[in-house]
Amino acid sequence: MSEESPVRRFQDFRWQQVDLLAYKQEGDAPFKDITRQVLFQFPDLDGELRYFEMAPGGHSTLERHQHRHAVMILRGHGRCLVKDKVFNVGPNDLVDIAALSWHQFKADAGEPLGFLCLVNVLRDKPQLPTESDLAELRRLPGLSAFLTETC
Amino acid sequence: MSEESPVRRFQDFRWQQVDLLAYKQEGDAPFKDITRQVLFQFPDLDGELRYFEMAPGGHSTLERHQHRHAVMILRGHGRCLVKDKVFNVGPNDLVDIAALSWHQFKADAGEPLGFLCLVNVLRDKPQLPTESDLAELRRLPGLSAFLTETC
Numbered sequence: 001m002s003e004e005s006p007v008r009r010f011q012d013f014r015w016q017q018v019d020l021l022a023y024k025q026e027g028d029a030p031f032k033d034i035t036r037q038v039l040f041q042f043p044d045l046d047g048e049l050r051y052f053e054m055a056p057g058g059h060s061t062l063e064r065h066q067h068r069h070a071v072m073i074l075r076g077h078g079r080c081l082v083k084d085k086v087f088n089v090g091p092n093d094l095v096d097i098a099a100l101s102w103h104q105f106k107a108d109a110g111e112p113l114g115f116l117c118l119v120n121v122l123r124d125k126p127q128l129p130t131e132s133d134l135a136e137l138r139r140l141p142g143l144s145a146f147l148t149e150t151c
Numbered sequence: 152m153s154e155e156s157p158v159r160r161f162q163d164f165r166w167q168q169v170d171l172l173a174y175k176q177e178g179d180a181p182f183k184d185i186t187r188q189v190l191f192q193f194p195d196l197d198g199e200l201r202y203f204e205m206a207p208g209g210h211s212t213l214e215r216h217q218h219r220h221a222v223m224i225l226r227g228h229g230r231c232l233v234k235d236k237v238f239n240v241g242p243n244d245l246v247d248i249a250a251l252s253w254h255q256f257k258a259d260a261g262e263p264l265g266f267l268c269l270v271n272v273l274r275d276k277p278q279l280p281t282e283s284d285l286a287e288l289r290r291l292p293g294l295s296a297f298l299t300e301t302c
Contacts, residue, residue: 006247006252046197047198047200049198049223070200093161094166095157116223120198
């Protein structure tokens, strides 16, 4: 994707030569109003950098996996569930999602929430929560309301 | 570095639990007014995400290496030399620095230039230009003035 120029310009949360993609390519995992742009993906780069953006009120899938997510918020405000807590997040905050931590992002009502997400190129597939996992998460302090909105 | 909380807050281009470091840890490579913060570096992450910031008028070292740099500008405006051309860059622009491409960043006079840089954890050391390399670069259209300012 970099044959023409090593610099790809940014404008209004789109980048030159970067396609706007569906959040997920397959499956029936629940999510709402979210897109994906792959910013850096090269054969000689072991990490892959993606940009996800949720429309106001949108949310990602509640899931977990063995691979780590390294996240930086790029625009907007929202909340994220990581492992067993919900955190408020805003521009340039870092979110570290360790192996097998349940996680989910949700945009606030008034603005989109966009974030960079670094992953290993070689990574496992996400796992969805079972009813029993969800019940366990709902029992944790402060998680019930968040999960009712998003799951 | 994430034992306390998975979320590390951003304020004024510093992040919680992230040290402000010297740009380089060793050697006598030329550079000016530049710092480094390592945002994500974990044993199970194959990529490493750093934030570099140059004070107004500051610049990075002119160098090249086998490993790829995947760069996103986070603040400010400046110029970067990549391979054989100089480009203007601004917030959220992407810069792809392929294997063995000479590269150097310079902040404009009026504001700092800060950028994210993704690299492989396993990577080779930078090479500095010889006098002959510099002479060759200076002969390329538009590079002479840039190099006179920074080298």
